[in-house]
Amino acid sequence: MVKGTHQAKEDARNKSVKIFINGEFFPREAAKISVFDSGYLVGDGVWEAFRVHKGCLVFIDLHLDRLWQSAKVVGIPIPFSREELVGHIQKTLDINGMQDHIHVRVMLTRGIKATPSQDPRLTISGPNLVIIAEHKEAGDESKNQGVSLFTSTIRRGSPDYLDPRLNCHSKLHEVQALIQALEAGADEALMLDIHGFVSTCNATNFFMVKDGEVWTSTGQYCMNGITRGNVIRICRENGITCLQKNFSLFDVYGADEAFVTGTFGGLTPVIKIDGKPIGATGAGPITRQIRTGYENLIEQEIQR
Structure with missing residues (x-):
């Protein structure tokens, strides 16, 4: 167990969690993004993480405010509404049977590039959205x-x-x-x-x-x-x-x-x-x- 502020108790359920990628769910070991993804190539993406306690997405409005602001700052167009994103998150929690002591990470990258490059004009897809929810309780x-x-x-x-x-x-x-x-x-x-x-x-x-x-x-x-x-x-x-x-x-x-x-x-x-x-x-x-x-x-x- 890694000691630090992200030290978490071991939870075997995380081995079988399903990951949300652009509207589909994948087993943990099969959840993959292209090597041409902007986030992988040049770190071109934004993210947000929050907790779920007793079914509540805690401080979700503050986290969504920060995500939308970050995306605006770097010029990533968000092709969905806040309500739609919350719906995607809720589906991820539901399909994994999650209610309490949950850590959710939402990642949004600019999308797939035609070739390895910083240039956003070489992006050939819409933004990639990944949602990872895990059973996590602080150690x-x-x-x-x-x-x-x-x-x-x-x-x-x-x-x-x-x-x-x-x-x-x-x-x-x-x-x-x-x-x-x-x-x-x-x-x-x-x-x-x-x-x-x-x-x-x-x-x-x-x-x-x-x-x-x-x-x-x-x-x-x-x-x-x-x-x-x-x-x-x-x-x-x-x-x-x-x-x-x-x-x-x-x-x-x-x-x-x-x-x-x-x-x-x-x-x-x-x-x-x-x-x-x-x-x-x-x-x-x-x-x-x-x-x-x-x-x-x-x-x-x-x-x-």
């Missing part, structure tokens, strides 16, 4: 004991060449950052922005707690996290000071608590950064308070 080790981070030399880029808020298939720099962290013996990577301030992690958003205040980056150089936004909302609604500001590793090393946020893991405590311990083992009191608020927010979504 107890990372959730309860926390994860360690290592500060990568790979920086989060400036919005003028690849906006970090774009959920695109081009994730090579995050992979490089994670490899550095793994080679250093950590679970995941902490990434700085182009000015040297703390930005985000390779796959999650970063928060720290100092003297009762919650700090996170300005948002200019970090992922446009749905869970990040919900955490900021929870703090605001519960009287917890949450500052979106510039801060450096000097501040991080002196944090009382730290945690990262993501769609799959929710809130995961951080217990060590660059070999330096942060707080006690596991989630600190403010992290636990916010995590409870997040779980309550999910329950409100289910009831609504």
Whole structure:
């Protein structure tokens, strides 16, 4: 089992899940896309991932907003409505008999190319839509004991060449950052922005707690996290000071608590950064308070 914020409990049912590809369903081992697909050739695609709890597509409107915005930014025409996509997702859940603790990934690429090339004019098909739904429940080790981070030399880029808020298939720099962290013996990577301030992690958003205040980056150089936004909302609604500001590793090393946020893991405590311990083992009191608020927010979504 891989330790980190995406650590999941083993589930044998995932071996037989059916995958949605452009309106058809395929067994896992037979689910394939052409090697001429734009996403495979040049990372030309966008994606979205979300959770399903008790039959509810949690925060689905926020995720669809982000998917449609990402597709618009890169100029991929979406040939279906939001309602039609939700219908495709629901069919995928139904055919797999899925109701609870489900992770869904929706991937949309520009389509098939006539020949290997960056040029979008050489696309000879409509966009390719793939939906993968799996039984996934967060593993107890990372959730309860926390994860360690290592500060990568790979920086989060400036919005003028690849906006970090774009959920695109081009994730090579995050992979490089994670490899550095793994080679250093950590679970995941902490990434700085182009000015040297703390930005985000390779796959999650970063928060720290100092003297009762919650700090996170300005948002200019970090992922446009749905869970990040919900955490900021929870703090605001519960009287917890949450500052979106510039801060450096000097501040991080002196944090009382730290945690990262993501769609799959929710809130995961951080217990060590660059070999330096942060707080006690596991989630600190403010992290636990916010995590409870997040779980309550999910329950409100289910009831609504």
